[in-house]
Each structure stands twice: as C-alpha cells, then as structure tokens.
Amino acid sequence: MTDTPARPASPPARLRHRTADPLETVIAAQDGLVTRAQALAHGLSTDQVDRRLAARRWVPVHPCVYRHADHPPGERARVRAAVLWAGQGAVLSGAAAVWWWGLGDAAPAVVTVTVPRRRAPRPRAGVVVRRRDLDPADVGAHDGLALARPAAAVLEAAADPSVAADALLDRVLADRSGRAPTAAELARAHARSLGAHGSAAVGRLLAGASRRLAARTRHALRALLTGGGVRGWRTDVVVAGVPLDLAFPAARLCVEVPVGAGPATGDGCGGAWRHAVLRRNGWRTVVVEPAELRRPDDVLARLREALTGLPAGPGGSAVRAAG
Known part of the structure; x- marks a missing residue:
C-alpha cells in the first residue's frame, strides 16, 4: 500500500474555531459540507437556508448539498458530497473508497456510491450509483463517512474498467504496513459477493494476483533464509x-x-493428498503466509524451532504445521 496521499488541508481556523454553533461543527467535520436536511434539523428555516445560498455563503455542490464558502473545494469534499447527495444508506464504494482508506494515490474522477436496492437516486455527473444490498461485513466507517471496507473496496475497484486491476491487486497484496487487506480478507470478501455482476472476472483477477504474490513471497523467503544464515x-x-x-x-x-x-490451497506442497503423501514419507509441513513476512524475525524463529525442535523463545510463536 502506498503512503496516505496528500489531501486538502483541514478547515480554515475561522471555521474550525467557531464551534458555538452546532451546525458549524457539523460543517467543519464534513469538509465544509452540509445538507439541507442537516440545516433544517439544526433549526434553520427554509428561508434562512435560501438566504445563505443567495448570499453565496453556501455554494451548491449537488441538489440539497452545499459547501461553506469559507472552506475551499477539494477532493475530500468532492467525494464526501457524492455520498451526502446519495442519501440514506449510501456507502462510498470502489476506487473512491480505496482512496478514502489511504490505499490509492488519487481520488477517481468519477465517484461510485452504493445505495440499498429500495432506493434509486437519479444519476449525477461525476457520480455512479449502484443499487445493491451490501453484506454488513463489507461496510465500515472512516473519517465520518460510510464506505466499503478495504477488502470489498479493492475488489469493487478491480471490477472497474477504468482501474488497472492487476496493478492495484499486486500493490495491495504486496503491502506490509498492516493497513491493506490480506489475500485471505480479499478472498472472504469475494466469497460474499459471489453471483454479483463482475464477480467471476474479479475472482480470476484475484487468483492471478495471489499466484504472483506467492511467487514473490517464495523469493523473499529464500532471501530471508540466506540473509539469516539458515542453511540446509x-x-x-x-x-x-x-x-x-x-x-x-x-x-x-x-x-x-x-x-x-488460508494454508495448503495452492502450489508447493499444498493439497490434502500432498500432505498425506508427505506424512507417509515422514515429512512435516510448515506454512508461511505472505502477510507473515511483515515480521521476518518471527518467521526465522519459527523455522529454526521447526528445524531444531527447540522453543523459539520470547517473541517466537508455535509452528503452524499442515500435517
């Protein structure tokens, strides 16, 4: 995963410190945005809202979504405005959600939002609306916005023809920061979306990315063993x-x-029949997941323990054996 991209600065001081008005607190927390419904719920009349619009204190962004003139326009406001406009139950999805989580370098030109099937907002320029009832496990919140969780967001983005899917999946799977979804998390999210439009194509993309990740992991593991002085x-x-x-x-x-x-699902000595053959010949299997290379010292300790039969000591962990 890349470092969190640079994004527009926080609200200006004159907006940030004017916290006596609860509505202005809401605006500051929403990148300078407010909806008509929020304004009415905080005590403004329709005439007061219209006067602020007429005076250009509030600038229309989408129908019933406004930006405070003291807050400069920016990518965060553009993306958040799409979700506010989409209304109840709207969830930021796809490449825009990937960016919101800090997993992408730039916000996409077109923002995708998912709404429940019972709702059908009319299309807007720069906004794509999907009607789908998402699995609750795939919906989260970040920076005050409802959005697809990282694994679901990455898979949705991979299904977008405008996204370089292979590059995205390779980058996410290779990330060792601990913030990007793992191969297992992506696989579980994909299983929850089976049958949805594009899920078969995304499954093929994910399988290819997983194979490439396994090859890179094997290379990194060999380098780790060499650098750690492990022989034999x-x-x-x-x-x-x-x-x-x-x-x-x-x-x-x-x-x-x-x-x-999960373990034992692919090449190498994977598969139950392979493990059975290995066991009959007196062999053991240690599984190293790609994500575990985020902690190379732990991997070396586990392998040394498996080779010597001696505990790894403080910081070490038990060997995961598949047979």
Whole structure:
C-alpha cells in the first residue's frame, strides 16, 4: 500500500474555531459540507437556508448539498458530497473508497456510491450509483463517512474498467504496513459477493494476483533464509512424486507458501493428498503466509524451532504445521 496521499488541508481556523454553533461543527467535520436536511434539523428555516445560498455563503455542490464558502473545494469534499447527495444508506464504494482508506494515490474522477436496492437516486455527473444490498461485513466507517471496507473496496475497484486491476491487486497484496487487506480478507470478501455482476472476472483477477504474490513471497523467503544464515534448504525437491518449492531434506521439512486464502490451497506442497503423501514419507509441513513476512524475525524463529525442535523463545510463536 502506498503512503496516505496528500489531501486538502483541514478547515480554515475561522471555521474550525467557531464551534458555538452546532451546525458549524457539523460543517467543519464534513469538509465544509452540509445538507439541507442537516440545516433544517439544526433549526434553520427554509428561508434562512435560501438566504445563505443567495448570499453565496453556501455554494451548491449537488441538489440539497452545499459547501461553506469559507472552506475551499477539494477532493475530500468532492467525494464526501457524492455520498451526502446519495442519501440514506449510501456507502462510498470502489476506487473512491480505496482512496478514502489511504490505499490509492488519487481520488477517481468519477465517484461510485452504493445505495440499498429500495432506493434509486437519479444519476449525477461525476457520480455512479449502484443499487445493491451490501453484506454488513463489507461496510465500515472512516473519517465520518460510510464506505466499503478495504477488502470489498479493492475488489469493487478491480471490477472497474477504468482501474488497472492487476496493478492495484499486486500493490495491495504486496503491502506490509498492516493497513491493506490480506489475500485471505480479499478472498472472504469475494466469497460474499459471489453471483454479483463482475464477480467471476474479479475472482480470476484475484487468483492471478495471489499466484504472483506467492511467487514473490517464495523469493523473499529464500532471501530471508540466506540473509539469516539458515542453511540446509533446497528448492524444487521432489518427494514420492510431490514437487516441493522449498524444503529442508535433512530435516524432512517442507516450507509452503499458499496461493490464495488460508494454508495448503495452492502450489508447493499444498493439497490434502500432498500432505498425506508427505506424512507417509515422514515429512512435516510448515506454512508461511505472505502477510507473515511483515515480521521476518518471527518467521526465522519459527523455522529454526521447526528445524531444531527447540522453543523459539520470547517473541517466537508455535509452528503452524499442515500435517
């Protein structure tokens, strides 16, 4: 994942410090935006709202969504305004949600919002409206905005023809900051969307990205073992017809990097039948998930423990064995 992109500055001091008025507090918290419904709920009359619009104190952005003139226009306000305009139950989705979570470099020119099927807002320039009842597990909140959670947002963005899907998925899966969704989280989010428009194509994209991630992880793991002074490992070992990508033959230990979500789902020594063959031949399997390389010292400690049979000590963790 990239660093959180630079975004418009916080509200000006004259707006930020004028907190006696609850409505202005709402405006400051919403990147300078307010809806007509919010203004009426905070005690303004329709005439008072119209006078502020006529005096250009409030500037229309969308129907019934206004920007305070003291707050400069910006990307955050543009994206938030689309969700405010879409109304009750609207959720920021796709590439715009990816950007809002800090997983993208720039906000997309067109903002996608998802609304419940029972609602059908009319289209607006710069806003795409999807009618879909989202799984609650895929909806979250960030900076005061309802939006798709990171895994769902990334998959929605990958389905957008204007997005470079392979590059997005590779970048997200390669991120080691702990903020981006993991391969397992993406797979679970995809499972919840099965049957939705474009889900099959996204599944193929995700499978390809997972295979590329596994290949990069194996390369990184070999580099980690070399740098950590761990010896005795070999690549491309075959045991009773089962190919192993990385193994310690003397210790009869296979190290597996799975493809996709969860252990033992892909190449290397993955698959129940492979584990059965390995067990019959006296081999053990240690699974290293790509996300675990965020903590390389822990990975080395686990492998040393598996090789020696000695506890890893403080900071170490038990070996995850698949067989």
